[in-house]
Amino acid sequence: MADVNFMTLSSFTSPSLTKTDAARLAGSRDAAETSEGIPPYDLIELLFFAYRDFTADPDTVLSEFDFGRAHHRVLHFVDRNPAIRVTDLLAILRITKQSLGRVLKQLVDEGFIEQRPGPLDRRQRLLHTTEKGHGLARKLAAMQARRIDAAVSALPETGAEVVRRFLFQMIDPDLRPDVGRMLGPAALSRVQGSAGPAAESSEA
Amino acid sequence: MADVNFMTLSSFTSPSLTKTDAARLAGSRDAAETSEGIPPYDLIELLFFAYRDFTADPDTVLSEFDFGRAHHRVLHFVDRNPAIRVTDLLAILRITKQSLGRVLKQLVDEGFIEQRPGPLDRRQRLLHTTEKGHGLARKLAAMQARRIDAAVSALPETGAEVVRRFLFQMIDPDLRPDVGRMLGPAALSRVQGSAGPAAESSEA
DNA sequence: AAATTTACGTCAGCCATATTGACTTTGCCT
DNA sequence: AGGCAAAGTCAATATGGCTGACGTAAATTT
The missing domain is CATH 1.20.1280 (Monooxygenase)
Structure with a gap:
């Protein structure tokens, strides 16, 4: 349940926070220091909010399995790159072996991912999603797809x-x-x- | 130092992961189950990578102050919304009072943010960035701005x-x-x- | 005036996810 | 045989979230 306090938002910007305040203050400062122009705050903040909501849907489903975002990322990239090596997965996710180890073990133990020895290099444990794992990966991707498709359809x-x-x-x-x-x-x-x-x- | 293992990427997709593998596997499965079409994996993954790099630059600066992303978010939204109430900040960030409390306290203690009693409602501690805090906020925003501006300039x-x-x-x-x-x-x-x-x- | 609600803070404890550094085993390659 | 690469593991640590319970001051309602 990532999104519970929706209704408690006292509307985000409080009554006491009139845009006048912000404008005044920002304005005075900007004048004094703008050597590089004003940052594109709108895009910066839109990225923040968009990404947050983008990741929120899967979170609710994942929590039913006692999984978190880390599991999602691993599951996703394994599903998308069948037979990926652990090393490459680490490079994609940019986390350490130890961090990956924990969530990967859970995913393997609970039958979402399976490891097969590399046919050429037997040191490798190439990763694949099982049917179960693929199903979950698809379900999560579908949730994100719906949001993306809706957003795209509002575009030229x-x-x-x-x-x-x-x-x-x-x-x-x-x-x-x-x-x-x-x-x-x-x-x-x-x-x-x-x-x-x-x-x-x-x-x- | 968020980005150290750049050079250790064995190129992300390993030699053993030929796109043929992926295509074969995905293909066979897709045919069997596509009741909703293929998810827009490109956008899903681009969002992931873009957001990751987007947040990476500030991280390196923040670590010099022993701050993390949590501090960045707080500093940013306080800087952008002078005189914001704690309650509203919580709503924006969607975290709990306790979580905010920890980082906010550090930011106040180290002189990046100051609290002023609300002029109308004296229960409030309206938040403002100090000059120092504003400076850091600007510096971080500028880093993100550079990346965004570069990306935008490559667009129609x-x-x-x-x-x-x-x-x-x-x-x-x-x-x-x-x-x-x-x-x-x-x-x-x-x-x-x-x-x-x-x-x-x-x-x- | 008393009761309730709101704004903010804080204590104590827990959990998930990440980190570093060191070390092992297995297997590939020269 | 020696060296290097792939993967796993141990131990310790940090960060940033969480819950629940309480406390205090001030505003609001009854």
């Missing part, structure tokens, strides 16, 4: 393309190739497009 | 508008009014636009 034609490109550009440049590879050739081309407003830009 | 003209609308639509519908109010009238109108897939095109 090319909206999804633009969003994909934006998000891709938000990724550290040196990691983009890896992410691009992971998304697959189709998505990759969708994500790159002719990325420039003018003609410049940074592809390659 | 109306790109930022589209992204804003997308993110806004990703927020729970019942919370949108609150977020909208927080962003302020200017940003709000930018975020709403005529949200239809058909005759849009985002002016204003």
Whole structure:
């Protein structure tokens, strides 16, 4: 139950917090110090709220299994990358072996993920979702899909393309190739497009 | 130091994980079960990676002060909403009083945030950033701004508008009014636009 | 004036998820 | 044989959440 205090929001911005206050204060300070312009607070905060709600739906389902977000991430990437090695999973998630170990063990013990010895390199334990695991992964993805589809459908034609490109550009440049590879050739081309407003830009 | 294992990425997708594997497996399963179409995995994963890197920059700075993300969030929203009440901050962050208490106390003790009694309601401790606190908030926002600006500049003209609308639509519908109010009238109108897939095109 | 509610804080304890560093086992490769 | 890589494990620690219970001051209602 991630979302319980919805109704207790006293409306977020209190009566005492008139936008006038904010404007006045921010205004005076901005004038004095803006050497780099005003940050895009709207996008910064929209990212915060959007991401929060984006992850909230799966949380409620996961808690039924006594799983958390960590389990979700592992399950998701294993489901999406069958036969992935533990090492590669660590690189994707950017966590330590120990952190992964705990949640992975639970997922394996409870039959969501299975490990098969690598056919070429027998040191590897290649990870796969079981039917059960795949089912859960799909269920969670479907929840997020519904939210995304709704948001995209409120956009102009090319909206999804633009969003994909934006998000891709938000990724550290040196990691983009890896992410691009992971998304697959189709998505990759969708994500790159002719990325420039003018003609410049940074592809390659 | 959030980002240390960059160089140890054995390239993310291992040699053993050929896209053929994934395609084969996913393909066979999809055929059998697609009653709702394939989830937009690209957007799901792009959100994950983008948000991760988006929050990574500030982390490195924060760790110099022995602060974490929790501190960042508090500092940010106090800086953006001068004279905010504790109750409202709790509603925005959706955490408990206890959780907030810990980090808020540190921020106050170390002179980043100050509390002033409410002029009307003396039970309130209205929160403000100090110069020091404001400076840090700005520094962190600037880091995120740089990344966002770079991403936006790789987009077509109306790109930022589209992204804003997308993110806004990703927020729970019942919370949108609150977020909208927080962003302020200017940003709000930018975020709403005529949200239809058909005759849009985002002016204003 | 008394009762209730609100705003804020705090104590005590718990849990999930992450970290580091060291060490082992197994197996690949030269 | 020696070295390196893949995976697992132990122990200790930090962070950021959580619940429940209480306390105090001030505002509001009855």
